[in-house]
Amino acid sequence: MTEACDTCLRRGYLIGRLAAPIARLLDRPGRRAPGLLALGDDPLVSAVAGENAGEVRAFIEAFDPDGAREHLESLSLGAVCRHAAGYPAPLLALGDPPSALFLAGGASPLARLTAEPAVALVGTRNPSPYGLEMAYELGRGLGAAGVTVVSGLALGIDAAAHRGCVDAGGTAVAVLAGGPDVPYPRTNRRLYGRIRASGAVVSELPPGQRAYRWAFPARNRIMAGLAAVTVVVEAADPSGSLITSVFAADLGRTVAAVPGRVTSRFSAGSNRLLKDGALMVTSARDLLDELFGPGLDARGAGRGDDAGLGAGPGPTLDPLEQGALDALEAGLGIDGVCAHAGLPAREARALLARLESSGHLRRDGLGGYRRTAAIR
Amino acid sequence: MLASVATFGLEGVDAREVTVEVDVRRGLPAFTIVGLPDVAVRESRERVRAALLNSSLDFPLSRLTANLAPAWVRKAGASFDLALAICVLAASGQVPPERLEATAVCGELSLGGAVRSVRGALAVALAARDAGYARLIVPVENAPEAALASGLEVLGLSSIERIVDVLHERRAAEPAHAREPVKALPGAPDLADVRGQPDAKRALEIAAAGAHNLLMVGPPGAGKTMIARRIPGILPPPSFDEALEITRIRSVAGLGGGLAIERPFRAPHHTISAQGLVGGGARPRPGEITLAHRGVLFLDELAEFSRAALEALRQPLEDGFAAITRGQRSLVFPARTMLLAACNPCPCGGATDGCECAATERARYHRRLSGPLLDRIDLVCQVSPPPAVDLVGNESFGESSTSVRERVITARERQLHRLEGSPARCNGGMDGRTTRRHALLRGAAVQRLVEVVDRGALTGRGHDRVLRLARTIADLAGREAIVTDDVDEALGYRLGSLGEAAA
Numbered sequence: 001m002t003e004a005c006d007t008c009l010r011r012g013y014l015i016g017r018l019a020a021p022i023a024r025l026l027d028r029p030g031r032r033a034p035g036l037l038a039l040g041d042d043p044l045v046s047a048v049a050g051e052n053a054g055e056v057r058a059f060i061e062a063f064d065p066d067g068a069r070e071h072l073e074s075l076s077l078g079a080v081c082r083h084a085a086g087y088p089a090p091l092l093a094l095g096d097p098p099s100a101l102f103l104a105g106g107a108s109p110l111a112r113l114t115a116e117p118a119v120a121l122v123g124t125r126n127p128s129p130y131g132l133e134m135a136y137e138l139g140r141g142l143g144a145a146g147v148t149v150v151s152g153l154a155l156g157i158d159a160a161a162h163r164g165c166v167d168a169g170g171t172a173v174a175v176l177a178g179g180p181d182v183p184y185p186r187t188n189r190r191l192y193g194r195i196r197a198s199g200a201v202v203s204e205l206p207p208g209q210r211a212y213r214w215a216f217p218a219r220n221r222i223m224a225g226l227a228a229v230t231v232v233v234e235a236a237d238p239s240g241s242l243i244t245s246v247f248a249a250d251l252g253r254t255v256a257a258v259p260g261r262v263t264s265r266f267s268a269g270s271n272r273l274l275k276d277g278a279l280m281v282t283s284a285r286d287l288l289d290e291l292f293g294p295g296l297d298a299r300g301a302g303r304g305d306d307a308g309l310g311a312g313p314g315p316t317l318d319p320l321e322q323g324a325l326d327a328l329e330a331g332l333g334i335d336g337v338c339a340h341a342g343l344p345a346r347e348a349r350a351l352l353a354r355l356e357s358s359g360h361l362r363r364d365g366l367g368g369y370r371r372t373a374a375i376r
Numbered sequence: 377m378l379a380s381v382a383t384f385g386l387e388g389v390d391a392r393e394v395t396v397e398v399d400v401r402r403g404l405p406a407f408t409i410v411g412l413p414d415v416a417v418r419e420s421r422e423r424v425r426a427a428l429l430n431s432s433l434d435f436p437l438s439r440l441t442a443n444l445a446p447a448w449v450r451k452a453g454a455s456f457d458l459a460l461a462i463c464v465l466a467a468s469g470q471v472p473p474e475r476l477e478a479t480a481v482c483g484e485l486s487l488g489g490a491v492r493s494v495r496g497a498l499a500v501a502l503a504a505r506d507a508g509y510a511r512l513i514v515p516v517e518n519a520p521e522a523a524l525a526s527g528l529e530v531l532g533l534s535s536i537e538r539i540v541d542v543l544h545e546r547r548a549a550e551p552a553h554a555r556e557p558v559k560a561l562p563g564a565p566d567l568a569d570v571r572g573q574p575d576a577k578r579a580l581e582i583a584a585a586g587a588h589n590l591l592m593v594g595p596p597g598a599g600k601t602m603i604a605r606r607i608p609g610i611l612p613p614p615s616f617d618e619a620l621e622i623t624r625i626r627s628v629a630g631l632g633g634g635l636a637i638e639r640p641f642r643a644p645h646h647t648i649s650a651q652g653l654v655g656g657g658a659r660p661r662p663g664e665i666t667l668a669h670r671g672v673l674f675l676d677e678l679a680e681f682s683r684a685a686l687e688a689l690r691q692p693l694e695d696g697f698a699a700i701t702r703g704q705r706s707l708v709f710p711a712r713t714m715l716l717a718a719c720n721p722c723p724c725g726g727a728t729d730g731c732e733c734a735a736t737e738r739a740r741y742h743r744r745l746s747g748p749l750l751d752r753i754d755l756v757c758q759v760s761p762p763p764a765v766d767l768v769g770n771e772s773f774g775e776s777s778t779s780v781r782e783r784v785i786t787a788r789e790r791q792l793h794r795l796e797g798s799p800a801r802c803n804g805g806m807d808g809r810t811t812r813r814h815a816l817l818r819g820a821a822v823q824r825l826v827e828v829v830d831r832g833a834l835t836g837r838g839h840d841r842v843l844r845l846a847r848t849i850a851d852l853a854g855r856e857a858i859v860t861d862d863v864d865e866a867l868g869y870r871l872g873s874l875g876e877a878a879a
Contacts, residue, residue, distance in 0.1 A: 126734045156735055264732065333760030334575040345578035346849070349868030350861050357827065363872030366593045366721045366742075368758045 008081030123157025131234030141284020143170020411444030572762030586848030594759030
C-alpha cells in the first residue's frame with residue numbers, strides 16, 4: 001500500500017534521521033522555528049545537522065527506496081506522498097505539507113479526506129469530567145453521522161474523542177508525533193489498536209521513530225490541515241491545543257470551541273476562542289450544520305435530526321423512565337428517582353440499569369449514573 | 377520436693393497449655409525460672425514471694441527452680457503468677473499435690489496476695505476443657521466469662537489464701553455461673569432513624585442478607601457513616617458458638633464484657649497500619665479484622681488508607697483468617713468478617729453541581745481505590761444527602777431494624793439450606809463454581825445478562841458478582857428462581873469501570 005515516489009519517501013526518512021538533531025536545536029523552552037520543515041533537503045541538513053552534515057548527506061546518497069518500501073511492507077505499514085492520488089488534498093493548503101505520510105491501518109480513510117470534510121477534535125491532556133464527556137459525545141455523534149474524526153491520540157480529550165468515534169463505528173484518524181507504529185502514549189495502546197483496525201494512524205515521521213517535543217506542534221499543523229473544522233473541546237489558557245486552532249485559523253478553516261464554565265480553570269482557553277469569534281459547538285449537530293448546511297447530512301440529504309447522532313434509542317421512553325431521567329438530570333440522585341417516580345428502591349435500581357442498557361445513562365467512575373449527552 | 381501445676385498462656389486468640397514445675401532443694405536460697413520467660417514472667421518471682429509472705433504462708437528458704445514447659449515456647453505476661461505460687465506451695469508441702477491433678481489455674485498476683493484479672497479467660501477455659509481438666513481456678517472477675525465454657529467447673533477466687541483453703545477443703549467454693557447476656561441496649565442505632573436514603577437502605581439490606589461486601593460512595597455529610605453503623609442491627613444475631621468466638625477474641629484483646637449478643641462493628645481510623653488492621657507485633661496481637669470477626673469491618677474514607685494496609689486485607693478477606701508469621705512462629709487469627717467501605721466519589725469530595733477535578737487527579741484517586749480490594753466488593757451504592765423535606769419532616773419514614781432483620785434472617789436460612797454441603801454458608805461466600813451452580817438463570821434473565829456481556833460492560837469476574845447479588849435479591853423476595861428484575865437490580869449495584877478515562 002505504499003504510494004510514494006522515491007524523492008518524497010527519502011524526504012520522509014530524512015526527517016526521521018534529523019529528528020534527534022532538530023530536537024537538540026529546538027527542544028528547549030521558548031525555541032521555535034516555524035518554517036523549518038518547509039526547507040528543501042539540502043538547506044534543512046545544513047541548518048540542523050551541523051558538523052554531522054556529511055554523515056547525513058551520505059545517508060541521503062545511500063537511501064534505497066525499494067528497500068524502504070519492503071521494510072514498510074514487512075511492518076504492515078504504508079506511505080503516501082503528496083504526488084499520489086491517495087494523499088489527502090486539504091493538507092496541500094499548508095505552507096509546508098509533509099512530503100510523505102507514513103501510515104498504519106487503512107489507506108482509504110485518508111484518501112477519502114480529499115472529497116469529504118473531516119473534523120479535528122482537540123483539547124487538554126488533563127480535562128475535567130465535563131470535557132471528557134463532551135469530547136466523547138462529539139466523537140460519537142460525528143462517527144455515527146459518517147464524518148471522519150481527526151485527533152492526536154493524546155491522553156484526555158483526544159483519546160475520548162477517538163473512543164467516541166470508534167464506539168459509534170465511525171472512522172477515526174490519529175495523527176502521531178512519532179512513528180505510526182509506535183503507540184504513544186502507551187496508556188492508549190488499546191485505543192491505538194482499535195483505530196488502526198478500523199481507521200488510520202498517520203505520521204510525518206518514519207516507523208520506529210520516538211516522539212520528540214518539537215514534533216507535537218508539527219503534528220498539530222497536520223491535524224489542522226486535514227480537517228475542515230477544528231474544535232477545541234476544552235483547553236486552559238495557554239495550552240498546546242490552542243496551537244492547533246492557530247494553524248486552522250491561518251489556513252482559513254473554521255475554528256470552533258465548546259463553551260465551558262466561566263469560572264472553570266479548564267475552560268479558559270476554549271472560552272477565549274469563543275469570545276474571539278470561534279463557532280460555538282454544543283453538539284455534533286452544530287458541526288454537521290456547519291459542514292453540510294443546516295439539517296443536511298454528508299450526502300446533502302435532509303437528516304432526521306435525532307437519528308444517527310447517537311446510540312439512538314428511539315423515542316420509546318414511558319413516563320416512568322422519562323421521570324427517572326429528569327430526576328437524575330436535576331441532580332437528585334437515585335433517592336430522587338425513587339421519590340419522583342414513586343418507586344421502591346429495588347425497582348429504581350433495575351429501571352436505571354435498563355436505561356443504561358438502552359444508552360440513556362452511563363456510569364461515572366465510581367458507579368454513579370449520568371445522563372448521556374447525545375440523547376437530549 | 378517436686379510439684380507441677382497446669383496453666384495456660386495466650387497465643388493469638390488461643391490458649392496453649394503450659395506446665396509449671398517447681399523443684400525445692402536444699403542450698404543457698406534462690407529462685408530461678410527457666411523455660412523462655414520474658415521480663416514480666418521473671419518478675420513474678422518477686423510477686424510470688426511477697427504474696428505468699430503477706431498471706432501468712434511460707435516461702436521456703438531453699439533453692440527453688442521453676443520450669444515452664446514446653447521449654448521452647450516463649451512465655452509472656454503475668455498470668456503465670458498464680459500457677460507459680462501454687463506450685464511453690466505444693467512443692468513445699470503447704471497444699472496437697474493430689475488435689476491439683478485435674479485442676480488448672482490462671483491469674484496474676486498482687487503483692488498482698490490478691491488474685492488479679494487476666495486477659496483471655498474464655499480462651500483459657502475452652503482450652504482447659506478441651507485438654508480434659510475438670511476444674512479451673514481463675515480470678516473472681518474473670519469467672520463469669522470463663523464459665524461460658526460448658527463442661528468445666530470454674531472457681532473464681534479472690535486471693536491466694538482462699539485458694540489454699542479451697543485446696544485443703546477447709547472451705548467450699550461455689551462454681552461460677554455465666555452471666556446472663558445483657559439484652560440489646562435501648563440506645564442501639566436503629567434503621568428507622570435514617571430519614572430518606574431508600575437506595576442505601578436497600579443496598580444495606582441486600583449486603584446483610586448475603587454477607588456481601590459493600591462500598592458506599594457519596595460526598596461528605598451524606599450519611600454514609602450513620603447508615604453503616606446500623607448494619608449490626610440488621611444482621612442475624614450471632615449463634616451461641618459465634619458469640620463464644622466473638623467473646624473470646626474480645627477477651628484476648630482486653631476488651632472484656634460478658635457474652636457478646638451483638639456482632640462486632642469495628643471502624644478503624646484511616647491512619648491505621650497494616651499491622652493494626654490484620655494483626656501482628658513482636659507478640660502477635662489480633663488486628664481490627666479479627667476484632668470484627670463474625671461482624672462488620674467498616675473502612676471510612678477508603679481512599680485515605682495506606683496502600684500497604686489495604687493490600688494486607690486481601691488475604692484475610694479471601695480466606696477468612698489472617699496468617700501472621702513473626703520470627704519462628706506463625707499464628708492464625710480468625711477473620712470472617714463483612715467489609716463495609718465508604719469513600720468520596722472524587723478527590724474534591726464530589727460537589728453536587730459538577731466536580732472540578734482534573735482527569736489526572738481523578739485517575740490517581742481511582743487507582744488508589746482499585747485493585748485487590750475492589751475485587752472483593754460485590755455491591756456499590758451511591759449515597760447523596762437527603763433533600764431538606766426528608767430531614768425536616770416529622771414522620772419517621774424508615775422501617776425499623778427489627779423488621780428488616782426478620783427478612784434478612786429468612787433469606788439467610790434459604791441460603792444455608794441451599795448451600796448445605798458446600799464450604800460457603802451464604803451467597804457472599806460463594807466462589808465462581810458454586811455461584812454458577814446455585815445462581816442459575818433461565819429464559820429472559822439469561823438473555824438480559826448476555827446482552828450486557830456482549831456490550832462489553834461486564835467482565836467474567838463482574839459477571840459472577842452480578843449472579844451472586846441476583847441470587848441474594850431473589851432470596852430476599854423468597855423466590856427460588858432468579859427473574860429478570862433481579863438481574864437488572866443486581867446490575868444497577870455493580871461497580872462502574874474504574875481506572876480508565878471516564879468516557
